[in-house]
Amino acid sequence: MxxxxxxxxxxxxxxxxxxxxxxxxxxxxxxxxxxxxxxxxxxxxxxxxxxxxxxxxQANDMAINSLGYYNNPVFGKTKASIVTQLELAANNPIFYANDITIDSVYMHVPYFATLTDVDETSGDPIYRLDSILPAHQVGTALPKIKLSVYESGYAIQDFDPSSGLQQPQYYYSDQLAEFEGNLANGGQRINTDNTNIDTPATTDFSQNDQFVFRDDEVKILRPSGTVKERLAPGMYLNLNKTFFENKIINAPSGVLLNNNTFRNYFRGLLFKAEAAAGFENQGAMARLNFSRGTITILYKDFSSSTGTEKVRKKMVLNFGPRTINFFETDYVxxxxxxxxxxxxxxxxxxxxxxxxxxxxxxxxxxxxxxxxxxxxxxxxxxxxxxxxxxxxxxxxxxxxxxxxxxxxxxxxxxxxxxxxxxxxxxxxxxxxxxxxxxxxxxxxxxxxxxxxxxxxxxxxxxxxxxxxxxxxxxxxxxxxxxxxxxxxxxxxxxxxxxxxxxxxxxxxxxxxxxxxxxxxxxxxxxxxxxxxxxxxxxxxxxxxxxxxxxxxxxxxxxxxxxxxx
Incomplete structure (x- = not known):
């Protein structure tokens, strides 16, 4: 050389x-x-x-998961969906007030992204996503998918009952139908927010029916419109507040004591990907590390059992420890x-x-x-x-x-x-x-x-x-x-x-x-x-x-x- x-x-x-x-x-x-x-x-x-x-x-507990719907020009169409367990970031949370209401619930799973520059006008960082199909081209519309998030009622086992619990339980890429047949919450979606993330007064469907893998940072806004928090590019969804109020704040006694009881109570979330209307011949797919995902619940509660004025509090749920990737493909x-x-x-x-x-x-x-x-x-x-x-x-x-x-x-x-x-x-x-x-x-x-x-x-x-x-x-x-x-x-x-x-x-x-x-x-x-x-x-x-x-x-x-x- x-x-x-x-x-x-x-x-x-x-x-x-x-x-x-x-x-x-x-x-x-x-x-x-x-x-x-x-x-x-x-x-x-x-x-x-x-x-x-x-x-x-076998597609459980992979280091990287695929999510999306993508039409490969040579190998055909693939839908990749994911189910993940959830864990309490802190065991046994205590709620003091009897009338707690949730301000917001948001989910964030960071993408594999590289910081490449800073916008000279706004000062916002500019990222390149390294794990999205197809690769984004400047000047072209971002392809979209239909994304649905459900509560899973399927109990994911650590050990195989048929082996007398002596062998690990494996899950396979073709088991989506089994999990869909065991949805909880009446099979209702919990990503139903149709407000634009950046401009809440605007209606769009970028968090569900027209989901987009965006390459810009996520800005969480205050009611005044100013930026409260900045997150790296990732899958960001506002989730249904009523669902989490019933599931978490009003949970039965003892189920939030530790993660063993919590995982049996709240068995996880199913992320199902399909073709979005108008994008049946394209779509998009991301490879991401779902174990880095979190759900953040913001609510107001008393600071103690003797408190008289409510303060803002935050509760975090982590994704995992177990995930399963499902693939539906017409590849032959x-x-x-x-x-x-x-x-x-x-x-x-x-x-x-x-x-x-x-x-x-x-x-x-x-x-x-x-x-x-x-x-x-x-x-x-x-x-x-x-x-x-x-x-x-x-x-x-x-x-x-x-x-x-x-x-x-x-x-x-x-x-x-x-x-x-x-x-x-x-x-x-x-x-x-x-x-x-x-x-x-x-x-x-x-x-x-x-x-x-x-x-x-x-x-x-x-x-x-x-x-x-x-x-x-x-x-x-x-x-x-x-x-x-x-x-x-x-x-x-x-x-x-x-x-x-x-x-x-x-x-x-x-x-x-x-x-x-x-x-x-x-x-x-x-x-x-x-x-x-x-x-x-x-x-x-x-x-x-x-x-x-x-x-x-x-x-x-x-x-x-x-x-x-």
Missing amino acids: NFSRFLRFLGVVSLVTLVSCDKDFTNVGIDLVGEDHYGLDQTYFDVMAYNQNTGAV NPISTPDVVNGDQRLYLKGGQGSMAVLNLFNPTDNIGFDANGNQVNTPNGISDELDRLRNPADGKKWLVNEANLVFHIDKDQMQLPSDINGKKAPEPNRILLYDLNNNRPLVDYSADLSTSSSVKNNKFIHGGIISKDSDGRGEFYKIRLTRHIQNLIYNDSTNVRLGLVVTENINNVNRAFLRTPFSFANRINKYIPAMAVVNPLGTILYGGHPNVPENKRIRLQVYYTKPD
Whole structure:
């Protein structure tokens, strides 16, 4: 890498913030380890890869939740709804007056946002939202969704009763109907305020039927119209005061004593997202950390049991500890019957309730084996002949593998054919993840890579998987380095495991999520998927390893090696 390129690299890194959510990051790590392999020989090996639908996935207690309705130009429409428990910020609140009335109830869930500037006229901060689909374009109307907030009557369990309370209770992305069938409060919405947040005298529906993910700070006004409080950009809703007066202020004795009794009494809120009228072909979706959400109740009460004059008080409810994300999607993988022998020509990776790919390195032909003395025998041994010959070269001199990569070329034609109503092409995932599917764990190259970035989601950039973009700003390929994995296959006779390929939201999180319906491969049953593949709602289309795919686009294992003297 020359010095000028290195300076450009540092400039890009310095602009990426720690709070960005799946932010574009072009060519990081692609050139950091030299691409000039002087003096090294190069060869390629076959890779068989096919599609696998995930179906419904475990979606409780995720680090990041998706909320909204979004029409992806390539992967179709998805509705993402959320249910969350609530907790008292302070146990056993005491109310003194018998005639307490609530002044206001508001909810705030901050977005992932970056402060970019300050308005010269008003002095207001200017933010960029990093987690909203589609990305907002200056001069275009913000797309809208219909958002409904209900009291949930569904008791979320910590442990599975069918296991005798010995196993955790898991919830899945397709269980929305069960929760909707158990709404409390007569199934009435509690986000019914139709006054404009900034100008209360104006009527609008931006808190419910025409909800907008706004990028400006939230200003809470006094009756005089002056600003009382400023909040970072986030989902802000005025909630029904009568509901909270009945539910909280007039709660039965003992239910506010602690959070165990409170969660059983007030079982949570359901946030349901749908298409807004006029935005059926667009919509918007946010990724956010619901655990940072709060509900603030402002009311007037005596300061003590002997008080005679009411003062303003505040009570806070925190979101959590348990959340569940629900997905309703019309996405259908066009590969309904994957070719598990030759592989598929295209691989469709889609997060959430979507799809992944299964990979097998090396040509599967198995006609030979080797005895204990290293002599070839014409008897299959369950190991690819290509791999066998690397382990047992005819001249007895094994190659020194200096570097091994998988390059996944993006089918740009399919990813760019459709566009949304603003002419924007389908958003692309910033990163994909390759992992040991047999054992549902990271590859050794993942664990060995200690490289870090100013954006933590771009850590382990030598191992890679970060999108590389062409001059048109669209993705061209993803590259994953798996040198140590290949070295272990050749030198340590490690098992040539099947590999899983998914989109990921955060490379640092290695948690896994259950599949509601496990799938089988190579006489094995797989029950899991990386949890960060559930979190990321995006998708991409890659060329596969099928012989009909042009060689310059086909997935192949790229190996740079040195021949011993």
